[in-house]
Amino acid sequence: MRQTPFCIFAIIGTIFSLATILYLFPIPKPSFSHLMCHCSAPSTLTPPPRIRTTFQSITALEDLSEEADTNWASLATPKGGFLRVQYNESYVQLWGISMFHQLHCLEMIRMTLQKEMGIKAKGNHHHGGGKGAEHEDDPEHITHCFSYLAQALQCAGDSTIEKPWEAHSRQGYIKVDGVDGLDIVHQCKNTDHMWKAARKSEEKAVETWEWKEGDEIENVFGY
Numbered sequence: 630m631r632q633t634p635f636c637i638f639a640i641i642g643t644i645f646s647l648a649t650i651l652y653l654f655p656i657p658k659p660s661f662s663h664l665m666c667h668c669s670a671p672s673t674l675t676p677p678p679r680i681r682t683t684f685q686s687i688t689a690l691e692d693l694s695e696e697a698d699t700n701w702a703s704l705a706t707p708k709g710g711f712l713r714v715q716y717n718e719s720y721v722q723l724w725g726i727s728m729f730h731q732l733h734c735l736e737m738i739r740m741t742l743q744k745e746m747g748i749k750a751k752g753n754h755h756h757g758g759g760k761g762a763e764h765e766d767d768p769e770h771i772t773h774c775f776s777y778l779a780q781a782l783q784c785a786g787d788s789t790i791e792k793p794w795e796a797h798s799r800q801g802y803i804k805v806d807g808v809d810g811l812d813i814v815h816q817c818k819n820t821d822h823m824w825k826a827a828r829k830s831e832e833k834a835v836e837t838w839e840w841k842e843g844d845e846i847e848n849v850f851g852y
Contacts, residue, residue, distance in 0.1 A: 677852055679816040686811060693743055701739065704732045706827045712846075713830040714837055721834045726823055726846060731781045734774035741771055789815045822852045 689700040710729025716722040743749035791813045795806040826846050829835070838849060 674847065674851060676847070677819040677821070680819055682815050682817040684810055684813050684815060693739065693746065693748055695743070695749060701732075701736045704736075705729045706824065706831060708827075708831050709733070710823075710827050711830070712827060713834040715834040716837065726827060727781065728820060728823055729827065731778060734778050737771060737774055787815060789813060819852075822846055822850070826850050 689697060692700065706729075710726055710732070712724040712726055714722050714724050740749060791808050791810050793806045793808045794811075796804045798804050823846050826835075835850075
C-alpha cells in the first residue's frame, strides 16, 4: 500500500512526458486529397432576378399551319434542348432538361391537332434522335404528355392571382366575366442558364458526374 503514491506520481509523470512530446513533435494530419472529387464547382449559385412578364395572346404559337412549325422549334435549341453527356469514349447520351421536355410535349399535342385537322400528314417525329426517341404517332406518347405536363404544372406552381376580364352594361353592371390569364403580370424564372447549358453541351458533351435525385442545372452547372 505504501507504493501507491509512487505509482500515481509515475503515471502522472508518464502522461506529462507524452503530452510534452506530442506538443513538440505533433503528428501530421493524414491527407485524403487523392480521394476527393476535383470536379469544377458551379460558377455561381445565386439565382438571377425574376422577370416580370405580361402574358399575351401569341399568334405565332396559336397558328396551326405547317409554316408556323418553326415558331415552336425556336422554343428549344437546334438539337432539342437536351443535355449531352459523355457516357464513355464512344457514346454521348442524351439527358433531359424538364423545361424543354415539357415544351416538346406541347409540340406533340399540337402535331396531333394538325393531323386531326388534315394540316399535317402522319409521320415520325423524334425528340432528340437518341435510342430512346419517341414517335409522334404512338398514342402512348400523347397520353404520356398529358400526365407529364399535369405534374410539371403542379410542380412549378405559378401562384399568380389572375384578375377576371369584365364586360359591362350601359348602367355599369357586369354582364359577363371570366378568366383567360391575358394581360396578367407574372414573376417568371430566368431560364438563360438552361439554354446556356444545353447549347454548350451541343458544342461539346459535358463530362458525367455523380448524379443524384433532385439534381438541377443550377446546382450542377450554376447560373
